[in-house]
Amino acid sequence: MALTGIRVVDLTRILAGPFCTLLLADMGADVIKIETPKGGDPVRVQGTIKDGLSWYFAQFNRNKKSVVLDLYSDEGKQALADLLRTADVVVENYRPGVFAKMGFDQAKLDELNPNLIVTSVNGYGSTGPYVDRPSFDFIAQAMSGFMSVNGPPDGDPMRAAPPLSDLIAGLYAAFGVVSALVGRGRTGRGQRVESSLTGGLISMMAYLSAQYFATGEPPARTGNNHPIVAPYGLFHASDGMVAVAPSNNVFVERFLGVLGLEYILSEPDFSDNAKRMANRDRLNALVNEKTSEQTVDHWIDVINKAGCPCGRVMDLGEVFTDPQVLAQEMVLEVEQPGYGPVRMTGFPVKLSDTPCRVRHPAPRLGEHTAEVMSEIGYDADRVARLAPAND
């Protein structure tokens, strides 16, 4: 696999950090998840629990090993130090400064392992006036500007339902780690890598940020309407909704042609995009009148065949039974010992020669403490002292 032989010590919990290490593990890295003796990662008992297993935990921790260490104890800290000596990468998502206070400042890390890539996923970055503030996905969505542009124009600023800032920060951190590995291949040296919930989501504002920078005017919420193109958006079929995105005049002609409405393009109220924007409500009413005559399936078929981007508005039940999603192997079934098969999301990055795959299911708490510690020379007594409560 692409990252075979890369050893990652993973001190993260909840979501942003564990998503970073999941991406590395799915690519073949050997990820050693360090967990606290009392229950480990809180996600073990969060999200939807089925027959005693968190399917949320199972999805985000496949391909990782679990080692229990009490990092408040001297023996636990020593064991972490011994693991870091053998690692390529460490990932933590403490608040900035906490890892140093635990005894692992940069000088100590350099002493243990000068080639180590030290990765922090945090809320606001590790410098600046908000560095000590607690963070959280919902807060990063508010403070990145995302909420200010998301949602209907006549409603409140609106969060995205998925924890986007956590996931994006985790993905950026994984990209940073692997970039640092490429750099280390040339220089031989490790370095610090960092991403933040707020910074990551800010970088996703794309043309909205460019619009603000160029004009000084913050963009407003426009809901499902495209800010500068019509027709565009969701339209009602007889049995559901269809999303249509005719992003230029060629696509508009194709879309209206399929509906039998191409004639309106020669009417003065709809003859160019500016006029269509000015008369958008009437235009959308004409389009909806036509689309409501047939089913979603019909429109998806004929609008796509005309070469205009369109699609069904799917709930997650439709998504995960969709033939394309299944063909892309975006649903995996993983045998979880003691629990049976667990379904989870597949791999978003496809590599032809070294594809991502599930090597093992999410670990039981401390499942690999003995295995991992004995590999670095700990005898059974010493392992037993580290993690008395583990199997």
Next chain:
Amino acid sequence: MALTGIRVVDLTRILAGPFCTLLLADMGADVIKIETPKGGDPVRVQGTIKDGLSWYFAQFNRNKKSVVLDLYSDEGKQALADLLRTADVVVENYRPGVFAKMGFDQAKLDELNPNLIVTSVNGYGSTGPYVDRPSFDFIAQAMSGFMSVNGPPDGDPMRAAPPLSDLIAGLYAAFGVVSALVGRGRTGRGQRVESSLTGGLISMMAYLSAQYFATGEPPARTGNNHPIVAPYGLFHASDGMVAVAPSNNVFVERFLGVLGLEYILSEPDFSDNAKRMANRDRLNALVNEKTSEQTVDHWIDVINKAGCPCGRVMDLGEVFTDPQVLAQEMVLEVEQPGYGPVRMTGFPVKLSDTPCRVRHPAPRLGEHTAEVMSEIGYDADRVARLAPAND
């Protein structure tokens, strides 16, 4: 820099592909953007144009070189082949199959350069029943399930305003490319890397997908309300809104304590989370009554000091003047020759020893045709035949 010496031939346009190559360029890769003779990347004339320059183009194409080739001509195809021989990575975002039809199928690419990492960013993946459909961010938001969970519970499914599926697919592709580079360092071989707009966004459904897989019930839209925690969300201060995310009982106590409302936790209607959820409207009214007595600044200060995650709901004007965002260097000013300073978003991944930086501004169309082609042995006459209309 981390990716110094990595040479990327970039055939992409618009957003998803160019974001992938931007991330590689910001990390130090040598990105050669191949553009068509007639105007090049359409984004050169899209987004907010100021004094003739698209600030959107400037942001997403910094650190790249522009080479104009007519890929419909034999000479253009030959020039591309010659560039691919010298490259580590090629990135394209054609519809699947188009690059092969242009003459660059895998056999040809293997013949040109067996170590090449061949990267496709596409709509639905390169296999499966929808492979020939045109795609677009709005459609991927609909078909990934994102829209089904985004937005207010009593409204339509709602897109996110930023083009999230494009950006996430680009970021996944960049992660895939760099992972494949690490793999190549061990095996010496290139391979194909792929990400899609739909697959990328599906992978961001996190606990919502786990909930569907475990229960068979697709999650509904819950707007700004947390599906299982109260109080949580946006609250009205005297001069704006405050986002507060007390994700567990400790944070709830801290938050209500700051408001002087801790006494309600001993009342039967609010004594645990289930009761607070059942009486959420009354609870939110009590909280809003208190928060409306003071300013946003006041609440941000005291709620953070109490250790509960909270933040201001910022528009992009507030974001890009925020002291933390500025301390994190998330606003860059880049001198664009002929246009003056252009402001744009900074780097979301921080590396300590080899930080991302702006080496040069977004290129003029064909600015580097002569430089890049002469480096691989093309003489002036041959360059002139390739790109007669360029400077």
